[in-house]
Structure formats: structure tokens, C-alpha cells
Amino acid sequence: MTPITRSTAQLYETDFVAWTEKTVQLIRAGQFEKNDKSELLLSGKSGNKRF
Numbered sequence: 754m755t756p757i758t759r760s761t762a763q764l765y766e767t768d769f770v771a772w773t774e775k776t777v778q779l780i781r782a783g784q785f786e787k788n789d790k791s792e793l794l795l796s797g798k799s800g801n802k803r804f
Contacts (some may be wrong), residue, residue, distance in 0.1 A: 772789075779787050 772792075776788055776793070779785070
């Protein structure tokens with residue numbers, strides 16, 4: 754297994770932040786169909802659910 758380097762970890766964090774910001778923009782705009790539903794978790798009465 755290849756070790757995770759500091760630059761790899763930073764790239765992952767940068768990518769995650771960009772994905773999160775884009776997801777928030779789409780949710781706020783009501784464009785739910787454009788979100789990556791397989792990666793979103795929703796909290797409901799029965800707990801967290803995947804689409």
C-alpha cells in the first residue's frame with residue numbers, strides 16, 4: 754500500500770472543500786438534481802440515509 758503523503762492529503766482536503774462549496778451552491782439554488790446524490794447524507798427521523 755502506498756503511504757499518503759502530505760501533498761496527497763492537502764490535495765484531498767482542497768478537493769473536498771471545493772466539492773462541498775459547489776454542493777452548497779447547488780442546494781441553495783434549489784438545483785438538487787445536479788448534486789452527487791450518491792455522496793450526500795440526509796438526516797431524517799430515522800437517522801442518516803443515503804439516496
